[in-house]
Amino acid sequence: MIDKILLAVSGLGHAEEMLKALKEVPSIKSAKVTVLHVVPSQSTANAMTEKWEEGGKILANAIQTLNLDPSQVSSILRQGDPKDVVCQVADEIDADLIIMGSRGLKRLQSILSNSVSQYVFQLSSRPMLLVKDDIYVKRINRVMVAMDNSESAKHCLSLALFLLRGIEGGQLILANVNTDLRGKSSELNEVTPDKNPVLAAAVAEATRQGVKARCFSSSGKPGEEICRLAEELSVDLLLLGSPDRRPSVAKSFVDIDRLIGSSLSDYVRVNATCPVLLARTTS
Template identity: 45%
Template sequence: MPRFENIIAAIDGSGPTEQMLHTLLSLPAFAQCHVTLLHAVPSQTSAEEMRAAWQKGQELLAKTLQSFPAQPGVKITTQLVEGDPKVVVLQVAESLPDPLIVMGSRGRNRLMAILQNSVSQYVFQLASCPMLLVKDDAYVKYPSHVMVALNNSPAAQAAFATALDLVAGIPGAQIFLASVQLDADAQARDETLDRAIATLKSHQIGHRVLTAVGDPGTEIVRLAEESKADLLVMGSPDRRPSIARSIPDLDRLLGRSVSDYVRVHIGCPVLMVRSAQD
């Protein structure tokens, strides 16, 4: 049974997002799923402009849909909605069970993303479901080498479980376990890493252990680049209190967020996973 029953692909005409979607649908983990090609049309100042924007959206979705060949078990539909794109994506995600959001990202830094009203940054902050970000300049490859940023947090454990599902059935697939320590004197191996290795061996999945000492965000990006990982899967815990779930966490955006640093600087696609325990 696929881990993700529903994929929501935010279609804006960017090539990497569509390439990533084609790649996902070639994986055994997504052999049966429902894909929603979603495009939001912002409100226009006149009826004529609205008609033109609506027609452009229809043409974009139709062209994107035609690029996907018929695939048994996979259902692909289109959805054209009027409204703020970042709000529309979240609303559609909340209406579907077990969703995965796939969308492009220009990789703006945190402050610039806020000032320029970045759709991907807004959705990344507020979405409770996993989100796969593909930067405009990312080179999308078949994910036979998946790196997981591993620690003992619930979100990281959820990321590891997701990586297992992603590589299931892929011949010769490997999972790179990236463990970053803040202190050089810290224990080189921990129980979390040992359990992950044991799990991979029991599933007969190849692995590599990548270790580093230093700033987690910087080191995760470096390890991903040096190992030539095709995809990074990492936990992104939601630190907002429940009373503030309707607004972005500006303290987190402006502060030192590992997941946000990785989102901006990573070269490969990155799948951010959250855990209900966070």
Template identity: 60%
Template sequence: MIEKILLADSGTGNTEAMMKVLMDIPLIQRAAVTVLHVVPSQVSAETMASKWEEGGRTLATAIQNLNLDPGKVTAVLREGDPKDVVVQVADETDASLIVMGSRGLQGLKAILENSVSQYVFQLASRPMLLVKDDLYTIRPIKRVLVAMDKSDSAKEGLNIALTLLRDIKGGELTLVHSVSSLKAKPFDITSIDANQDPVLVAAAEEARKYGVTCKLAAPEGKAGQRICQLAEDRNIDLLILGSPDRRPTIAKGLPDLDKVLGESLTDYVRVYAPCPVLITRMKG
């Protein structure tokens, strides 16, 4: 359940537009929202004072533009490294969802160019909604795609999709399980029967309980490319996929090398998806 949202607002990009779209969904309307703006530390006190004042204006403008319920919104202005502050505030507020912008940088390039979203994506143990800066139009959420597998994080993604869609009139869910051994042709719509992929059948059964209209797809080939192409072909408004955390407990505070190097499915999709991407990761 999404009860507490952390919106990391830099004053640029599509995050405010994304938040406005989310606020049209009954589930999200009941959530408490923390709007965070981080002011990077400056060399001189004079410059710091100026940046602090500018950050305050940015934060006030965001609150005004979003037109949120004053009783459910908290404004937070912090000084520090945005990468560290976002993770810290997410922990402090016990956020159910982090919403933040992304330049869509991949792998080492993201690390070398000090990508805040890439850093938070690696270290946060919470669902994250990444919205690329100015690369697509933010549309009302009607069509949601969930990439399924057997992981708990994928099941959590399905649960989020269903709780969002059950109150959206005309909402539609696409479930995709891309496995190279499946016999379905790329992007074929498969029917719900016992002969189909068990992961999709189980997910579709869960969707039926919520009364959510559901389509299944079992594209062959490289999963990341197929998922992104399917999202493009079906004009998906929100793509959800799980990101299982395979790091041992002792390394939870360290970067996930697969994601640093851009070798994971999640890293590919967050960079190349034609719509906002919500990534789920189960808390350790």
């Protein structure tokens, strides 16, 4: 399910560490990796030459840090707007997963600062793993999926089960939040899935694939509760579905209203204390 990974590097952050952790996962070991660095256009030829040389060093350092089998990794150094180039290369190689660093900027800040990761997530239908600069990347063992009845959540469940395949002692955590917009949080409860159809179906699928699953529920504001559950349960990787709310006539434009408005995926990517894999189903 994840055979081709695009790793976008900028010389800063934990994206390379995240890929190294992923490559320890049995189901990912044979995946091909493309490491991309984008050199923004410069106003003079000398400045462009300097940036190009600097970009080559960043790529070389990333490849050295990853220490992967040479047959499994390739590199691309390209000039252009990073936001556009990442999307273009992901399409060119038909990437199953994009990994990028993120400064964890809030929505309005993302717009004003021209956030690359926010732009790519808005415009790409491919799963995207965001790794904030201020988190600690751990070995992947405990994977959490925020479950509801959406197709994007079911897609995340499939990705989580794929990742957990072959991980000895791996654990799937299924979290279901009852929305209470007043912000009153409940206790964190481990529950049996028999009275919750969404969790029951997810547990049945996990059991069928030989993955141990635990179910937790809480109530409150969904974004806050998902982040709280992930932190309290020491989750190594959080998967969250994100419905594609972009109008079909505006697929090539960033949905500014959605960026400024209330968005569960935006809240979680900014506030979660672990890496976040955001995925949506394609129409």
